[in-house]
Amino acid sequence: MTTLTLYNTKTRTKEEFVPIDPKNVRMYVCGPTVYDRAHLGNARPVIVFDVLYRLLRHVYGDDHVTYVRNFTDVEDKINARAAETGRAIGDITEETIHWFLDDMAAVGAMEPTKMPRATQYIAQMVVMIEDLVSKGHAYEAEGHVLFAVESYQQYGALSGRSVDDMIAGARVEVAPYKRNPMDFVLWKPSDAKTPGWDSPWGRGRPGWHIECSAMAHDLLGETFDIHGGGIDLQFPHHENEIAQSKCAGHDFANVWMHNEMLQVEGKKMSKSLGNFFTVRDLLDQGVPGEVIRFVMLSTHYRKPTDWTQKKREEAEKTLKAWRRDVEGVVASSIPNRVISALSDDLNTPGVFEELHRLHKFQNFPALKASAVLLGLLTDEQRDWDWSKSESKFGTVFVVGGESALQFSNQGFALGEKWKNLRDAKDFVSADALRKAAAEAGVRLQADPDGVTVNMDSEIDIEKLEALK
Incomplete structure (x- = not known):
């Protein structure tokens, strides 16, 4: 073990x-x-x-x-x-x-x-x-x-x-x-x-x-x-x-x-310095959640970490390259060097060194498996990398061609239903609907303008129809 x-x-x-x-x-x-x-x-x-x-x-x-x-x-x-x-x-x-x-x-x-x-x-x-x-x-x-x-x-x-x-x-x-x-x-x-x-x-x-x-x-x-x-x-x-x-x-x-x-740009985050912001502030500004995660993990957890514009841009560039190259790839087993680094007091910078090496040598199956262990390159984090179209529920991401597009109306209807439940503060029913929708291939997320509806490339038609 x-x-x-x-x-x-x-x-x-x-x-x-x-x-x-x-x-x-x-x-x-x-x-x-x-x-x-x-x-x-x-x-x-x-x-x-x-x-x-x-x-x-x-x-x-x-x-x-x-x-x-x-x-x-x-x-x-x-x-x-x-x-x-x-x-x-x-x-x-x-x-x-x-x-x-x-x-x-x-x-x-x-x-x-x-x-x-x-x-x-x-x-x-x-x-x-x-x-x-x-x-x-x-x-x-x-x-x-x-x-x-x-x-x-x-x-x-x-x-x-x-x-x-x-x-x-x-x-x-x-x-x-x-x-x-x-x-x-x-x-x-x-x-x-x-x-x-x-x-x-x-x-x-x-x-x-x-x-x-x-x-x-x-x-x-x-x-x-x-x-x-x-x-x-x-x-x-x-x-x-x-x-x-x-x-x-x-x-x-x-x-x-x-x-x-x-820290933020080398200084303690504080409202008086004008460098205080919430996670939602960054998400609303278009910073992908996966990029936030990448920057956080690029520094060892027992050292202070610095959120900078440069780190954000580098993280986004790296993740785009990795996502492009692992698209459609079936993950393999995780290399021992990755497990050893992470098992050494959560040495995430050491894991990133291994991920960069795997990418350099085009070992994309191992790269995908290893990144997923860190919570990166997961299906749940793909939203920011998808093509976009607009709807009254906010930004809707659709990927994979006909199967997702064909059932987008049902997805929008689920979004409206979920929003109504949340507005009524029926969070128990809202959470149950969100879970069932995810199992059908439709992921719902709160958005400042309403609801974001994420349609997977593979939709479970029977489950989606059952949620009407």
Whole structure:
């Protein structure tokens, strides 16, 4: 079997990865707080851990990997957005979740095995908090429940900081009811305008950190293999997750992985510098999702990556050449050199070297198979390379001649039906229709002007007719 090595932030070494159970490899990655569009930096951990998910599935089997990524749908930023806009919190979170899934699909990310929402696990959070209080690791004060950092001697081990250093380097919330400035909130009171649930400490809502510990424990067990996220989450979020989980008696994650941050043209992305944009901004400007993915993976995940116009143009040029040469080619097995590079702590730059070599020597079957392992040159990512025609649903891509063109009207009708369901906020029916349409060879995607309808070259006529 392939030897896989991963850099473990917890031990600060690159280690051979040995799963707890090879038949059920388990990974948890922190997901978004759903109050706005995902910016470009938010896409990096999604893409990085999507590649790891693909690699784990390749090594251990598609049915032997469980990947959990959460949605934080109860948080003060969401409450503030609701107050600012006058919209219902549920409407904001539902809309934002679907935005996120559409945008991440556009950059080639597979959906995780499970995508829990924090609001679905309040009961489990309350149970964990009660346990921490009973063990002396948490205390109630003025309607809040706080974790007592001094009760966990290893606090700071993940980030390598002392408590004093963390206080000096962090924006600590000052509150008179805290015993220690570093103590963090597990539960807070809610007023009539904010979401709240009954608890032993009164009506309230969870703090941010407790949700991941509760959901990971419920879905992945006492101990699981990998916990991932951006380096910005290492402290305090992941540090706090470890503290509360360990004190609750859970071994938690064996391997901790963190991707570095994103820059734009050599500078930190920020609204004040005018270089802040969302994934949807780029897609709407005509930047293919596959190009975004290519640029992200051209730098090793543990190094800062720089989004530049030059890199974008080079990525688009390379992908066009690769797509042209693999068109109609049947993928072969993936060369060992590609697997070895990717298995070396997700060395995607090393994989790209191999892909360029395969292209140079015209080994197109191997190029196609290898690129697909990275989530590139897939059928789902072909849209930007197709010929275009216009319709009232936005841009419609049609490929393959008569079979696709013959049934374009049915495709447009599906697009209209899907749009109506989404407008009515019937997302369950909309998702079911989208899945069925894809099985028939018609792929539906949200577009700023309505709906994008993608017609495959091979349409399943019977399935398409059944969807009328």
